[in-house]
Amino acid sequence: MNRSTLSLIGAVVALAAVTGFAAVAAPSGGQDGAKSTGTAAARLPVERSSLLCPAPSTSDLAETTYTSFTPKGATADAKSGKAELVPVTVAGKPAKKPTVILKEPGKPVTATASGADAPALVGTADGALAPGWAAQQTTKLGTGRGLLGVSCSAPDTEFWFPGVSTAETRQDYVHLTNPDDSAAVADVELYGPQGAIESDAGEGITVPPHATVPVLLSTLSSAKINDATVHVTTRAGRVGAAVQALEDKVGGDWLTASADPAGNVVLPGIPADAKSVRLVVFATGEGDADLKVKLAGANGSLTPAGAETLHVKSRMTASLDLGDVARGEAGALVLSPTEGNKSAPVVAAMRVVRGVKDKQEVAYVPATASVGARSTVADNRAQGSVLSLTAPGAAGEVKVTASAGSQGGEPVSKTFKVKAGATLSVAAPVPAGLKGSYALTVESVSGGPVHAARVLTIEEDRVPMFTVQSMPDDKGTVVVPRAKNDLSVLDPALDD
Template sequence: MIGLLSDFRVRLGACVLAMAAIGGLGVVTHAKAPVTRPEGAEEPARTVVNRTALACPVPGVGGKVQSTVNAVSPTLPAGTPTATGDASPLSISPLAANANPLGSVLVRGKIASTTRTAKLEPLSIRGTGPLAAGTAATSTSTATDGVNRGMASVPCQVPGSDFWFVGASGAPGRRDVLVLTNLDSINAEVNVTIYSTDGVQDVPSARGVVVPARGTTEIYLGQAAPKLTDLALHIVSSGGRVSPAIRDNATSGQIPTGVDWLNASAQPSGKVVVPALAPGGGIRLLTVVNPGDLQATATLTVQGPNGPFKPAGLESLQIPAGSVKVVRLDKVLHGDPSAITIASDQPVTASTRMTDSSVTEFSTMGATERLTGPAYLVLPPHEQPVALQVTAPGQTAGVRFELRDATDKVIQTRSLDVVAGATNLITFKPQTRPTYLMVEQLRGEIVAGASLMPPAKPKADAVPMVAAWPLTTSLVFRAQLGAQPDVRAALK
């Protein structure tokens, strides 16, 4: 044995075997983390949505306001799978668990509507089964007088835990209220961070806000951030899920100058796009928030009907850390339908505020994500044409849209190319009944939104109706990560 060990080749082989044994033990005792997606898959697997929950807010009391909710389980593109089982109705109901439904979505493709009512209570849309995938709804109120004079219309919100709203205010002349809705059967708790042109605001009352189960909580920004004119809010749930909305009533002295809901904005990023700046006269204000710890340098690009351009004098913005910046764009847009791309060296997000030519009504549009699947939007009845705007912020892209009536009949459809950096405008005729719109990206990057503006020369006693609706990829599928066994469990 001693002779064998004295042989150099034997000793070398023994060392190699010992090292291999130690390495093998290391493989077992320090096992790699399990693979959480199927081998060869670049994207998470998708599973069909079989459950839906949406929160539909209502305005505050004031004036002769009437409110309604229009909802649809839309016709999906051919070949799209849906959940198995019976097509159980989706209920449109008040938040209480034992509340009687005020309406029901019974079949795919047909719009369900609640009766227009002066009783202002938030509603929920719930259900499971084949009708859940893609469900979309819009909450709309109108009033002919008082603080709610005009039109307030907003897509009903899917509950979540992280939201951004840009363009709020706590200043005199604005009555902005953050409405937090909890559709679940347990309490939720949220923290709200408020950014202004003066930086991040210390607002103890906005931290640890409890939203009761199947209930709502309101935060008045005039109290939380008094006299601050330009605000951005980051709403994060620390427990449970919420559906936030910001109600905005504007006045000039004692005269109402519009009401609407602020549409949510996309998460901060190095590049964000605000679509569907409505054509026509009026004010166009862009608000950008930089929530980071470093100053942001951002460049603006306008994507109009003739392609992209840098707005003179506004090509570059300096946005201090943790702060908000506001710029006025109507003079450089010249009344054209447009989108705004903000490219920044720090993550930012943004929104626009748009008024009619008489500055007596307004709407907002937040930055949106590019479409990665069909987007569905329920349009309430409207006496003026609705403008659909689709933008290709990068290369030339393809898009298809369908407008269907309340019985699922196709009213208008078309496939078109959108030139790189340009915005295309498609108009839909006035409708006396609700309709629903589908926009589907075929290739390239597409962002989209729709808007409603009153005529350039309305009748003297006409109540202006102004609205803006974002188009975002509808919840037809959820990401479902593949899984492999975790061998580490056997070593514990």
């Protein structure tokens, strides 16, 4: 070994000692027979999370409750970190004080706002409060009808919203919120039963830094479309996106983005007393989708009479009126390719109506991913919170934890088994000695994937006002490749 090589080794060793220099380990066994230099990747808690909540309402009678919560986990004993939701700023003015400040995991905090001036919120959580951070915005319109609930969501660059409308009976706004220091530029595309709807109005919408922009969908087209799909993408930056859908005579609710396009999708959260369910599906790929439609009920899956299949043409929106499909039994819709057909990616949502005549209320439920390792929904009440758990394939088992209350109470956990192809609908566990509201956390224990949704009901004047929040994996952990000191990345000759 020559002197220059020895000097190089000495320099590298010193660098490693001072800076902790490391190289990501390569997978074991390669095609060239190289020896293994590493171990399996680790799954670690995230260190930072972002959430955005849209502006609640334009009604002077609106009453909004914000709830922020992080479940206890691997970093539950850590004292570092904070989670804050701050109102969007107005250009030229300094940032406002936080609306909601969460200081510890395991116990939710709440705040309230009244009237039409309640702003959109942007927020971050770090340290012990980042993994699994969840927030909910619940608004009661105060008009005798209308409970609007939305789980605040992370910013992204693409969103699909099947189930929107430009009909005269609807006022649908897609709210775009920018959490960053630079402007975002978004495109809002509308697709109906005949495909893309040409419009320049949705192109290149600028969303200023730390601001929100509502876009009325009926301004994108003069056509009155009952069932449509909105596609939001960004040319620059990222945004949070949610659709507020208000309907004449049946109230309204928030429609959150569908799960990523897939050949098999699950829409959980149909209440047992649903009077009407309407399914809306959009095929995102180049091929048509031929789908089997099944209802996963208490005792297994069944095919709705007269609605066994749905054909969805490529880049078009299709709908299916399922009527009183629940028939007194809570359930979920499960869509899969028909026999002999290739899996074509779709996104989906459903419109659900409860009540009768002038006592009706509506909610919108998107297709949702499974709870994965863990999922949390905030703002549960002592009464009126129902958990809907669906195992579309193999039977599954989950652990459900009711957190401490925002003003007092002790956590309670229960384990539930969900039969294969079925839906289990249960009253949500309630913390012992509950005061205030609380959060629900669902964790996978064993078996197949379970999809979950929480139905929150507040009955007033015989109107079953309700909102449904789906519960996908909270992505509170990330896979981090293990690393080791590896001098061969600087001198391959050392790898002998």
